[in-house]
Amino acid sequence: MESQWIFNLLLVLQFFLLLALAVWAYRLSRKLKKFERSVHEAELAQKKQVQVLASGSIGMGRRLVAIEKRLNMAVERQSELISKEGSSVSYNRAMELLDMGASVDDLVSKCGLIRAEAELISLLKKESRRNSNQSH
Template identity: 90%
Template sequence: MESQWVFNFLLVLQFLLLVALAVWAFRLSRKLKRFERSAQEVEQAQKKQVQVLASGSIGMGRRLVAIEKRLNMAVERQSELISKEGSSVSYNRAMELLEMGASVDDLVSKCGLIRAEAELISLLKKESRKAPSSSQSY
């Protein structure tokens, strides 16, 4: 009888251990599900942050491209202005040299003009000298 009692006691003890183990496993699975949900929420928040950053960087890239285009246009305009200023300086210098009696060849060599430009400036200068005398004859 005593062995029967020990057997029953061990059987009840095993049953209680099994119930305790089942409760522990159930609680552990609930914690795991909560952890999973929180990890998914964090993942979603991070995805949203990445999307915001990506769209921001795309917008910034577009603005950078627009600024780069404007800068290139400004550089081109500046180059054009510099070249125009340089050519007007050459023409002014050519006029001064013509007043001092320089030849077309002198204009080509000293002002960096092509021969046709130098000849045209020389002709214009000669015509401007003739114009005051012809207007006086009227």
Template identity: 85%
Template sequence: MESQWVFNLLLVLQFILIVSLAVWVFRLSRKVKGIQRAAKDADLHQKKQIQVLASGSIGMGRRLVAIEKRLNMAVERQSELISKEGSSVSYNRAMELLEMGATVDDLVSKCGLIRAEAELISLLKKESRRNPNSSQPY
């Protein structure tokens, strides 16, 4: 009888152990599912953040390209204005030198003009001396 009682006790203990293991596995599987769900949510959140950053970067890149184009146009305009302003000053200086009796070579060396420009200005000055009634080009 005593062996029967020990056998029944072992059976009950085995049953309790199996039920405990089943409960422990069930809880563990719920925790794993929760962790998986949290990881999936975090992944989705990161993907959304990346999309926002990418679209912001694309927009910023487009704005930078537009600003760069505007800057290049402004630099070109400024260069044109400087060259126009500079050539006007050198032409006026050339006319003054011609009034003082300078030669074409003097205009080339002192005003930074090319020879053709210096000769043209010299011819215009000579023509204006011949025709005092015509308006001076400078």
């Protein structure tokens, strides 16, 4: 009889142990599902942030390309202006040298002009002198 009582007691203890294990497994599965949801939500939030950053980067890249184009155009214009200023300075220098009696070869060597430019300036200067002499 006593062994029957011990057997029943062990059977009840096993039942409660099994019940406690089932409750623990249920709670653990709920925590796991909750954790999976939070990980999934965090993943979605990170994807959204990456999309926002990517679109912002693309926009900034486009703006940088546009600014670079404008900068290149400005540099080209500046180079053109400098070369125009440089040529007018050499033309003015050539006129001064012609007033001092320089030759076409002197203009080519000292002003960096090509021979045709030097000859043209020399002819223009001579013509200008003739016109000013005729008007006096």
